[in-house]
Amino acid sequence: MNRSRVTTGAATGLTLMLALAACGDTGTETEEPMEPEANQEEADTNGDAEQEDAGADEDMEDSENMERSDDADDIDDMDDMDNGDDEETEGAEEDMEDSDAEGELSAVMPESTGDPFADARTAAQHMPGSAEDLSVGFTDALDISGEPQSESAELRGDLTAMFQEHVYLAGIAVATAYHAGADSDEFDLATETVDANSVAMADAVGELAGDDARESFLRNWREHIDYFVDYAVAAEAGDEEGMNQAVEDLREYTDGVGDFFERITDGELDSDTVTDSFNGHVDTLAAAVDSLAAGDPEAFTNLKMAADHVVEGSAVMSEGLGSTAGLEGDPNDEASELRAGLTANLNEHVYLAGIAVFVAYTDEEGTDSDAFAAAAEVVDDNAVELADSVGELAGEENREPFLELWRDHIGYFVDYAEAVAEEDDAAAETALMELDEYRGEAGEFFEEVSDGELEADEIADGLGMHVQTLGGAIDSMNEALVQND
Secondary structure, eight states, X not given: OOOOOOOTTOSOHHHHHHHHHXXXXXXXXXXXXXXXXXXXXXXXXXXXXXXXXXXXXXXXXXXXXXXXXXXXXXXXXXHHHHHOOHHHHHHHHHHHHHHHHHOOSSSOOOOOOSOHHHHHHHHHHTHHHHHHHHHHHHHHHHTOSSOTTXXXXXXXXXXXHHHHHHHHHHHHHHHHHHHHOTTSHHHHHHHHHHHHHHHHXXXXXXXXXXXXXXXXXXXXXXXXXXXXHHHHHHHHHTOHHHHHHHHHHHHHHHHHHHHHHHHHTTTSSOHHXXXXXXXXXXXXXXXXXXXXXXXXXXXHHHHHXXXXXXHHHHHHHXXXXXXXXXXXXXXXXHHHHHHHHHHHHHHHHHHHHHHHHHHHHHSTTGGGSHHXXXXXXXXXHHHHHHHHHHHHHHOGGGHHHHHHHHHHHHHHHHHHHHHHHTTOHHHHHHHHHHHHHHHHHHHHHHHHHXXXXXXXXXXXXXXXXXXXXXXXXXXHHXXXXXXXX
16 A cells, blocks of 8 residues: 555654644634633623634634534434434444345445544544443442442443543544644645534533533533643644643643533532543643653553543543433442453454554555554553453353454454555455354353343444444544545
8 A cells, every 4th residue: 555654753743733733723812711601701701702612613613724623513412422423323323224134245244434533533432332232231240239220320321431532532633733734635634523523522521411511511612622732832843831831721721611510510510520530631631742752662652641541531431421410320339440441441442443444544654554553552552441341241161252253353453444445355354254143152151141131143233333433433544544645
């Protein structure tokens, strides 16, 4: 395949600034972090209304063309967020059924839209539903305490997926700017997907705390990303004064976000606790930015650490928000913990796999490159974590068989990615047939270890969606990064 050489430190300071800036509002005027809604309304009467969602979008267009949809109807309720965007996946489910009925070639064929970033998000949004199904099966089989389908468990799963997604989509947007440029169509698509995640998080806050809280959260969320822009530009330039100023701004934001969540939860979330959690977000994501600016292979590991941290923070947020909203269930009971953990593992698998394929497609040495080796190592770290969870649930004797199966299916996705890039239809079909065989084997495995609580056919069907959506994301990356390069 024809690939252009890309290194993580190759972007200029301007490119890095634009890459990260598209994740948030780039307006030069800012407001005090997380100001009370009453003060925001007073500010609006003094002419600051342009800092609402539409104004933020206009600022993005002025800075580097990024149109964003701030429509609160993107996600209507918490059920939509738990199961992913139903409208995005409904067609894929129907197509999968059609493929099964045909009985020709592989039973499941990838479905893509041509937008690799939206397709990756669609593939990831399938995972919270799979995590729910697995947690229900294991809870019943093992008499695990708690309720994995309570409202509180659902909220924790949703927040886990969305905060984790925020970190990975931001990383993917930066990588895309390095490869295609901040003025490219690919970068436009990447930043649209980043913003879709931001709106989803704001909708989740608004669903629980009201429209005013939604607007405040979204505005300030974008603002905190602007401070990361300042930090990234300064780090790339070796500007210690600029880095220190950005950190100071970020610390002010974390104080404000702590006060915000304490206020909207009537004290259920302690300001200091929330601030400490967001300070960890600042520290870990700044470390990832440092490694990206330096071209350090540890960038992938550091990005995973940043994502792991926000997963921990989601537990804190779900407890306070759920209590204030009067949600039934306990977000910290054993079953809820299981659901959240599986959500994080499976959601992360999709994004790390997508990043690894991106590296393979954009490094001139492809899967033989050091960069791909580093990315693949982090993919395997995730696989080991998932196998550890299975071993704890189903016994150590089942850990290794699962890990072998899981690693095999990752290899088949790599085979598929290489085949489509080389336009080798026969090899691509072979990889899909291997994935199809894996679906059946994995279904039988889970049915056995759960004493029949997880049905083999249902597991295989769920993995069919995984193959269809992640394969579709690979097809879209191939089209955007290889065939059209």
